[in-house]
Structure formats: C-alpha cells, structure tokens
Amino acid sequence: MSVGTENAVAIRLEGVHKSFGRLAVLRGIDLDVARHEVICLIGASGSGKSTMLRCINLLERIDAGRIEVDGEEITSEYVNANRVRRHVGIVFQAFNLFPHMTVLRNITLAPREVLGVRREAADAAARQLLERFGLESKETEYPDRLSGGQQQRVAIVRALAMNPDIMLLDEVTSALDPELVAEVLNVIRSLAEAGMTMVIATHEMGFARDIADRVCFLDAGVILEQGPPGAIFTAPQHERTSQFLQRIIEAGRL
Amino acid sequence: MKGEPRGSRMLGRHRGVVLSTASTVVFFGLIVLFVARAPGTPLIRQRFFDWAHLKDAFPSVASGFLLNIRIMFTAEAMILVLALLLAIVRSLPGPVFFPFRLVTIAYVDLFRGIPLILVLFLIGFGVPALSLPGISGYDVVTYGIVSLVLVYSAYVAEVYRAGIDSVHESQTAAARSLGLSRWKALRFVVLPQAIRRVVPPLLNDFIGLQKDTALVSVIGPIEAARQAENYGSQTFNFAGYVVAAFLFVVMTIPLARFVDYLLARGRRRRQAGGVR
Ligand SMILES: Nc1ncnc2c1ncn2[C@@H]1O[C@H](COP(=O)(O)OP(=O)(O)O)[C@@H](O)[C@H]1O
Ligand SMILES: [Mg+2]
Numbered sequence: 001m002s003v004g005t006e007n008a009v010a011i012r013l014e015g016v017h018k019s020f021g022r023l024a025v026l027r028g029i030d031l032d033v034a035r036h037e038v039i040c041l042i043g044a045s046g047s048g049k050s051t052m053l054r055c056i057n058l059l060e061r062i063d064a065g066r067i068e069v070d071g072e073e074i075t076s077e078y079v080n081a082n083r084v085r086r087h088v089g090i091v092f093q094a095f096n097l098f099p100h101m102t103v104l105r106n107i108t109l110a111p112r113e114v115l116g117v118r119r120e121a122a123d124a125a126a127r128q129l130l131e132r133f134g135l136e137s138k139e140t141e142y143p144d145r146l147s148g149g150q151q152q153r154v155a156i157v158r159a160l161a162m163n164p165d166i167m168l169l170d171e172v173t174s175a176l177d178p179e180l181v182a183e184v185l186n187v188i189r190s191l192a193e194a195g196m197t198m199v200i201a202t203h204e205m206g207f208a209r210d211i212a213d214r215v216c217f218l219d220a221g222v223i224l225e226q227g228p229p230g231a232i233f234t235a236p237q238h239e240r241t242s243q244f245l246q247r248i249i250e251a252g253r254l
Numbered sequence: 255m256k257g258e259p260r261g262s263r264m265l266g267r268h269r270g271v272v273l274s275t276a277s278t279v280v281f282f283g284l285i286v287l288f289v290a291r292a293p294g295t296p297l298i299r300q301r302f303f304d305w306a307h308l309k310d311a312f313p314s315v316a317s318g319f320l321l322n323i324r325i326m327f328t329a330e331a332m333i334l335v336l337a338l339l340l341a342i343v344r345s346l347p348g349p350v351f352f353p354f355r356l357v358t359i360a361y362v363d364l365f366r367g368i369p370l371i372l373v374l375f376l377i378g379f380g381v382p383a384l385s386l387p388g389i390s391g392y393d394v395v396t397y398g399i400v401s402l403v404l405v406y407s408a409y410v411a412e413v414y415r416a417g418i419d420s421v422h423e424s425q426t427a428a429a430r431s432l433g434l435s436r437w438k439a440l441r442f443v444v445l446p447q448a449i450r451r452v453v454p455p456l457l458n459d460f461i462g463l464q465k466d467t468a469l470v471s472v473i474g475p476i477e478a479a480r481q482a483e484n485y486g487s488q489t490f491n492f493a494g495y496v497v498a499a500f501l502f503v504v505m506t507i508p509l510a511r512f513v514d515y516l517l518a519r520g521r522r523r524r525q526a527g528g529v530r
Contacts, residue, residue, distance in 0.1 A: 092424065
C-alpha cells in the first residue's frame with residue numbers, strides 16, 4: 001500500500017487472538033503470506049477459517065496481536081478500514097450479491113462510489129471482467145436469476161473490480177451443487193496463474209493440492225501444521241492433521 | 255391433477271363461478287329484505303341517505319375534503335423523511351451514538367404513547383398560547399400537520415427500523431468489504447432493500463393517516479368532517495357525514511387494493527425463491 005515499495009510479505013499475522021464472548025476462536029495465529037503466494041486454509045468446520053479471513057479484511061476486530069498488509073499495520077486504531085479494504089478483496093461462501101441490483105451494478109457499485117470512477121469507465125471495466133469469466137450475457141440479470149456458480153463468479157468479479165492486491169476466498173464452492181464447483185475453481189485457478197496473492201479457505205482438498213503453494217491446517221485456534229501440499233497431504237506430521245485428512249478421505253473429498 | 259381430464263377441470267371452474275354467484279345473490283338478497291322490513295329503515299333513509307340532502311351537502315363537504323387531502327400529502331411527505339431519519343439514527347452502532355439512539359427511542363415511546371387528540375390540543379392550542387416569536391404565529395392547519403407528523407413519524411420510524419433489521423448483516427459485510435463507508439453501505443445496499451420490504455406496512459399507515467386528518471378539525475380547520483358537522487347542525491340531517499365517510503372510503507380503497515397487490519406479489523416472489 002505504501003507507494004512504490006514492493007513488499008515481499010503481502011500479509012503478516014502475528015499472535016492474532018479473537019474470541020466471541022467466552023469462545024476463543026483464534027488463539028495466536030502467526031502467518032506470513034508472500035506476494036503472489038497462494039495459501040489454502042484447511043481445518044474442521046468451526047475451526048476459525050472464516051474468522052481469520054474476516055479479521056484480515058477488518059470485518060472483525062482482533063483482541064490481541066497484529067496484522068500487516070504490505071508492511072502497514074492495519075489493526076492499529078488509526079487505520080481507515082475502508083482504505084485497507086480497497087486492496088483486500090473477500091468472497092464469501094454465500095455469495096452475498098446485492099439482490100436489488102443487476103449484475104453490472106453489483107460490480108460497478110464500489111468502483112464508482114468508493115474510487116469515484118466515472119460510469120462509462122466502470123461499466124467498460126466490468127464488462128471486460130465479465131467477458132473474461134464467461135458472464136458477458138448476464139450483465140442485465142438480477143442475481144436470483146443466475147445459477148449458484150454464476151452468482152459466485154459474479155461475486156469474484158465484483159471483488160476483482162476494485163483491483164485488489166490480495167484476494168481472500170472463504171469456502172466459495174461450499175454452497176454450490178457439485179456440477180457447478182468446477183467453473184468457480186477454474187476462475188480461481190486463472191487468478192492464481194495471473195499471480196494474485198490469495199488466501200483460500202476450502203474443503204476441496206484436490207483443488208488445494210493443485211493450486212496451493214502452501215497449505216495451513218487450522219486446529220483449536222492455531223495453525224497446527226503448514227507446508228507444501230505434497231508434504232501435508234502425503235506425510236502429515238501431526239496426529240490431528242492425519243485424523244482430519246482421514247475424515248475428509250472418508251467423505252470422498254480427496 | 256395431471257391425470258385428470260381437461261374437460262372436468264373446466265367444468266369444475268364453471269361450477270365454482272355459478273355457486274359463488276348464487277350464494278352471493280341469496281346472501282345479499284336476504285339482508286336487503288331484512289333491512290327493508292326493519293322498523294327504523296324509513297327514518298334512517300331520510301336522516302342519512304336522503305338524495306336531496308346528499309346532493310346538497312356534497313359541495314361543501316367535498317371542498318373540505320380537499321383540505322384533508324392537502325394535509326395528508328404534506329404530512330405524509332414530512333413523515334416519510336423524518337421517520338427515516340429517526341430509524342437511521344436508531345440503527346447507528348457504537349457507544350458514540352448512544353445518546354442519539356436514546357433520544358430517538360424516547361421520541362418514539364413518547365409519541366406512540368400520547369393519543370393523537372392530546373397532541374393536537376397541546377400543539378394546536380398550547381403553542382399559539384405561548385406567544386413565542388417564530389413558532390406561535392402559524393395557522394391551525396400547520397399545527398394540525400405538525401401534530402400528525404409528530405405522532406405518525408414515531409410509528410413509521412418503527413416500520414422502517416423493522417425493514418432495516420430484516421436485511422441480513424451479510425449484506426452490510428459484503429458492502430463494507432468492498433470499501434464502502436458505513437453510510438454508503440446503508441444508502442446503496444441496506445435501505446433500498448429495507449424500504450422495498452416495508453412498502454405494504456407503510457401504505458397501511460398512510461391509510462390510517464388519511465382518516466386521522468379528520469381529527470385535525472378539533473383545533474379548528476374546516477375540513478370534510480367539520481363541514482359535515484356544520485351541515486348537520488344547520489339541517490338536522492346526517493347526510494353530510496355520509497358524504498364525508500364516502501369520500502374517505504373512496505380515497506382508501508385504491509390504496510388498500512394496492513397493498514393487497516404488493517403483498518401478493520411479495521408472496522409470489524418468495525415462493526419463486528427470489529428476493530428482489
Ligand atoms: N459473530 C460471531 N459471534 C459468535 N460466534 C461466532 C461468530 N462468528 C463465528 N463464531 C464462532 O466461531 C467459531 C469459528 O467460526 P468460523 O470462523 O466460521 O469457522 P470456520 O469458517 O472454520 O467453519 C464457530 O464456533 C462459530 O460458531
Ligand atoms: Mg467458514
């Protein structure tokens with residue numbers, strides 16, 4: 001974010017703690033994400049994957065520790081969250097498209113209202129993105145007229161329209177019918193190939209193995225184990241990791 | 255349904271029409287017969303529904319009704335704005351806005367609790383009596399409108415608030431995650447959805463307001479109900495009230511049907527899985 005300095009570390013989490021009431025969800029998360037790196041976060045449901053991503057996007061306030069984006073501490077009191085969020089896109093499991101707006105308006109809302117881009121320019125940029133992801137015929141549709149896969153691709157395009165340096169993806173295929181998963185994963189794959197820095201919470205282990213530079217296993221509020229996918233998936237070091245992977249295999253997802 | 259021959263379903267539908275027509279004719283026929291034979295009927299007809307009196311009363315009552323309409327639209331426009339402001343302030347999060355929230359809560363509690371007629375007396379008689387420069391010199395119609403706005407804003411603010419609360423917080427999260435400020439998230443994402451959802455109850459309150467414009471007459475304005483009263487006291491006939499009642503009903507029916515239509519449309523949309 002600091003102009004001109006290409007920081008090698010895109011995101012840094014140091015001792016991040018987050019509780020909801022008495023429930024301690026994150027209990028000391030340490031993680032460095034390098035520029036252009038793709039990290040897959042795995043872990044049981046309820047292990048805090050979403051919470052961690054929401055903390056990086058400042059949708060949750062952390063209780064202790066610090067988070068840096070491009071070398072700037074974003075968790076300090078004085079940081080304008082809106083400015084940080086322009087550089088960090090997030091896509092949610094439930095799409096969260098704006099149901100009262102057309103696809104095009106969903107995408108151009110933030111560029112126009114936050115960045116002040118003129119309407120024609122914002123529309124043109126949005127159309128280009130829609131075309132890139134095979135959605136060019138959908139710009140005048142409302143979200144409820146699209147399939148789940150199309151909605152999620154629109155949600156990704158909406159985040160991309162802000163030209164973020166970093167994308168956070170929170171189980172973006174979990175709400176989709178199986179036959180729609182591939183089209184969304186292909187979009188993410190193309191982002192990875194284009195060098196986007198990404199942190200991806202996912203249950204798609206095959207996909208994680210394919211795409212991740214590094215896999216982090218979240219358990220009991222900490223990153224219990226991390227490493228290249230080959231290592232994590234074939235030779236997990238921790239009992240808890242192999243138990244988790246075992247359950248995933250039994251569920252037929254690896 | 256599928257296996258049923260087409261012919262019998264058509265027949266079934268015709269049978270429904272025939273049956274409902276027959277039942278309607280018999281039902282209302284019996285009522286008319288009963289009423290016509292009732293002992294008070296000629297007197298009622300003469301006092302309430304005498305055609306000459308109805309025609310005679312109509313011009314003055316109708317001209318009074320124009321004032322009701324003016325009061326209604328002026329008040330409604332102000333209510334929609336003031337109530338929205340109240341609802342927005344009440345939904346502001348965080349400790350800094352606590353006193354503001356407190357004020358709106360107190361306002362709503364107060365003006366929902368006081369009967370409209372008391373507010374009319376307090377404003378319509380009380381404020382002029384203060385002889386304060388700037389606020390005491392207005393005409394009675396203005397004080398009537400102010401009273402309606404004060405009371406109805408409290409109700410309508412609650413309607414708006416229910417709408418705002420009904421928009422899932424994930425919508426705000428999505429808007430904020432794109433860098434929109436709290437205000438812009440509210441303006442572009444939350445409020446449009448909230449308002450769409452509360453249009454039917456808002457229109458219902460609008461119907462209530464239409465009728466309550468008649469109450470304003472207690473502080474002086476010569477609107478339809480007061481004109482009817484004048485007619486009655488001059489002629490000892492109630493036809494003026496009937497004319498006024500008729501005008502109010504004619505005004506509210508289109509709105510009521512429109513509310514029905516919106517509700518039915520909302521239901522269809524929800525069943526179709528849409529949220530728009
Ligand atoms: N806003 C919240 N209020 C209270 N509890 C929450 C909230 N968000 C998440 N939690 C709880 O925190 C835990 C972690 O949730 P989450 O981060 O969604 O896990 P995951 O994404 O790994 O499934 C869960 O037990 C969840 O119920
Ligand atoms: Mg989650």
